[in-house]
Amino acid sequence: MPELLADFLTLRFALAIGIALMGGSIYGFAGFGAGLSMVPLLAWVYNPASALAIVGMAVAIGAVQLLPHGVRNANWPVVGPILLAGLIGVPCGTVMLLINEPETVRRVIGGLIIVFALIMLSGWTYSGPRNLAMNLAVGVSSGALSGFMSGGGSIVSLYFVSWPGELVETRANIYVVTYSLAVFMAAALIIAGTVSLTTVLRMLVLLIPYSAGVRLGSLLVRRASKAVYRRFVLWLLAGIGISALTL
Helix, strand or coil, X not given: CHHHHHHCCCHHHXXXXXXXXXXXXXXXXXXXXXXXXXXXXXXHHXXXXXXXXXXXXXXXXXXXXXXXXXXXXXXXXXXXXXXXXXXXXXXXXXXXXXXXXXXXXXXXXXXXXXXXXXXXXXXXCCXXXXXXXXXXXXXXXXXXXXXXXXXXXXXXXXXXXXXXXXXXXXXXXXXXXHHHHHHHHHHHHHHCCCCCHHHHHHHHHXXXXXXHHHHHHHHHHHHCCHHHHHHHHHHHHHHHHHHXXXX
């Protein structure tokens, strides 16, 4: 027990608190991005598996306050198939995380974030068909990326950021999918036996700044137009990608 208490009095844990506050604010504003912003930094503070577990559990618990809004406003004929396919993708990504060396995982995570940042910076958004086959493809790919690095929100945002509906529906679709993927991811890590008592205690403490950040972000977004929201998503991913290269 003294060792566990000492863990919370280190500079490393102070950095983790700042990361949690930042990730919560981003998630509350954008409806995604907690994993993309937190996992690379927490993986540097701890290790990739612990970072993924902390983020998954924190999102599952800390962002539940936005769930009623998301459930009410999401387009369920689209979101439902994506979630079902995500149940297949998440375990596949988690297996890839666990069978590779932490340093290799960190490099791959950084590279993937840069790829998505460059795609977003190019101004490209998905404008192709939005049928059942595409919804299932989005679900499997975003699930696999979530299981590996909690990055499924990047695929989901590319799919929904040019959604023809209103901003409220767009954010609800992104939120419901990314929230669900976080729950799937946390469950996969728990089943795999990678979540220790220390990891759970770290998550519970970090949940306080993370939840405060979610609340702050959800208040800020009420004043944002769809154009502002889209620009924020693009620059968010670009900033995360650049930061990952400098770690």
